[in-house]
Amino acid sequence: MSEDKYQITEKAQYLNLLILKDELQSFDTLLSEAITDADTWLSKLRATRGVFLTLNNVKDIADRLRINGSTEFTLSTRSLRKDLMFANHFRNRGIGHLNDILLKRAAQWSPQIFYESFKDNNSFKLIEAHRTIIESCINSYIDKDGRQKVFDTEIDLMYPPDAKQFYSYLSALVTKSVNWLNEASKIILSLIVHHTNEEIQELAAIAGQTNFDLKSESEFSYSIEEHRINFAETMKVLKERGTDPKILEVMREKFEI
Incomplete structure (x- = not known):
């Protein structure tokens, strides 16, 4: 039996979208909190x-997802x-991988760490280590002429106008991503046929075959x-x-075919 019958691909896509949306909203809350101390x-x-x-993971699914929308x-x-190409650069240089060249530029950029x-x-x-890696990721996202692709200038998060510009941009990007995830989730969810209680026996059997x-x-x-034979043997x-007869009766009502 093909997994298509159980819409495994669509369900997996929905799980992906749901988790990414939750992560972004959680990060958005953290990033919106006031800075009061170190x-x-x-x-x-x-x-x-x-x-x-997380934004790079959003890019991954946006690249892969093929659905008919408006x-x-x-x-x-x-x-x-x-x-989200910027997020991909950021992830590859300073999060998913800590790029050696970027780390050297970060050390050069912030000598105060070693005073x-x-x-x-x-x-x-x-x-300062977190800050210099973040700034190095931002400032190394440059075009062929060496200009920063998003802000057109180097960013120093200790300079208030730069910090405001960067975090305003980041907030807008997170909001845009959340809105897209919300719309994509609605489209995918509309394609998924939700199961009735009568299908519980079949779905339990399929769940039991999960290969990790x-x-x-x-x-x-x-x-x-096969279900009838297995159920009879289990009962x-x-x-x-010596299982309580009442429990056995409940099981018969729910699982016996």
Whole structure:
């Protein structure tokens, strides 16, 4: 039996969209919180790096997803893919991978991390490490003429106008991504046929065949006759073990065919 009968692909896509939307909304909340001390500044920097990883995952599904939506949805998908190229650069240089060349530029960009006066200040060094990696990811996203592709200038997050420009851009990008995920989720969900209670026996059998060896295929076979035999054997064993008759009766009502 093919997995198509159970819409496994569509369900997997929906799970992907649902999780990414939740992650972005969670990061958006963190990034919107006021900076009141070193701890909240560090939390914001961590969230900044983290949100770009999720944004890159949004790009991945936007690139792969093939669904029939409105013209507006198609145009928004194309626009989002283009915008998220920045997230892909960010992920490949400073999150999913810590690029060696970028780290060297980050060390060059922020010599204060290695000042004698801060030698034993681990909190300062950690904050500055996150900040310089973020800024290096931003500032290395350049065109053939060496100009930053998004902001047209280098960004220093300790300079308030730069910080405002960057985080306003990031907030807008997160909002745009969440809106796209919301629309894509609606389209995918409209294609999925939700199961009735009468299908529980078949679905339980299919669930039991889940193969967690990701290098191999899962099985999707179901036989009513095989179900009846397995159910009868299970009930026999439970009865022999002294299972409460009321429980056995409930099981018969739910699972017996």
